[in-house]
Amino acid sequence: MIERLPPDPRMIALPTELRNAIAQALNTVPETRWLNAARALSEQYRNLQSADAAPIVRTRLDALGYAALLMPATYAQLYGAMHAAAALVPSWQPKTMLDMGSGPGTALWAAIVCWQSLHDLTAWEREPMLIALGRDLARASANPALRHAHWVQRNLSAPIERGITFDLVVLGHVLGEIPPEERGAVVTSAWRMARGMLLIVEPGTPGGFSVVRAARDRLLADGAVTIAPCAHNLPCPLNDDWCHFPQRLRRPEFQRRARGAPSPWEDAKYSYAALARFPPERPIWGRVILEPSFNKAYAEVLISSRDGIVRHRALKRDRDAFRWVKHLEWGQTLEEKP
Known part of the structure; x- marks a missing residue:
């Protein structure tokens, strides 16, 4: 039975084709087996000794557990970052894309929603079981670019031949799962291949933000231009805090079962940086980086802006200003200073 939720403009769901394809793949094995695989994977992630020691997907059952447990929220995070970046360069129409460390192709599914101009997709992935599952899921799509995506088994630390370029390059949930000493080289290679935009997405945790922040600093030094989320090309002004955003997701039934939720x-939370070789078409003054708070006296919101971190407060007696702050959304852009 599908639970009916009230309409929420912030809510997204997995594409129907993807949701059905995952459900059909899970139906090929007894439910207890994929549930156990998902729970074992969840336990491994909880017990990681370091952020760069992600569990290895060795079997088809491991891959199914990954799809049930992690793919929906990962899709939401990637979609949220892509949607925010696309909004600031509305006339940019990428045609080719490389997804580095693709897993079962989650970023490919999100990208074809946000950039319908894409017609040539390439996925690099180390684990053959995730490639196999990704191909199976892609066959369910009506989008020819996704159905005919180029899958390559590849370790991201391997040398990359020069001359390979793509309009869009994505590093989604990748940098945080490789050793810190290898991240710089991967970011440099990704930027060299990106003739348009490089998008980096990590979980919305202090550790994930730290990885994104370091990559952004490196890319700015190489001449990249920030598209999102920042309103500037300066070093991040946050101190003792981390920048992250929520994407509300309607959970598919198999994910609810896998998570026991x-x-x-x-709200799938993520940190991200979209950097390009061109400026944003819609420059912004700032972006809301935390959900507004309010009490009987005032409403307050935290904004990352061209003027630094701004804590904007509106007194309740100023009804219009109070109401405006109260109804701002986390992640919303502001074209002008309030």
Whole structure:
């Protein structure tokens, strides 16, 4: 039974084709087996000794557990970052894309929603079981670019031949899962291949933000231009805090079962940086980086802006200003200073 939720403009769901394809793949094995695989994977992630020691997907069952447990929220995070970047360069129409460390192709599914101009997709992935599952899922898509995506088994630390370029290059949930000493070289290689935009997405945790921040600093030094989320090309002004954003997701039933989560939705939180070889078409003054708070006296919001980190407060007696701050959304852009 599908639980009916009230309309929410912030809510997204997995594409129907992807949701059905995952459900069909899970139906090829007894439910207890993929549930156990998902729970074992969840336990491995909880017990990681370091952020760069992600569990290895060795079997088809491991891959199914990954799809049930992690793919929906990862899709939401990638979609949220892509949607935010695309909004600031509306006339940019990328045609080719490379997804580095693709897993089962989650970023490919999100990208074809946000950039319908894409017609040539390439996925690099180390684990053959994730490649096999990614190909199976892609066959369910009506999008020819996704159905005919080029899958390559590849370790990102391997040398990359020069001359390979793509309009869009994505590093989604990748940098945080490789040794810190290898991240700089991967970012440099990704930027060299990106003739348009490089998008980096990590979980919305202090550790994930730290990885994104370091990559952004490196790319700015190489001449990249920030598209999102920042309103500037200066070093991040945050101190003792981390920048992250939520993407509300309607959970598919198999994810709810894999997580043992009764709620029909979640806010999948992510940190990201979209950098390009061109400036944004819609320059912004700032972006809301935390959900507004309010009490009986005032409403307050935290904004990352061209003027630095701004804590904007509106007194309740100024009804219009109070209401405006109260109804701002986390992640919303502001074209002018309030």
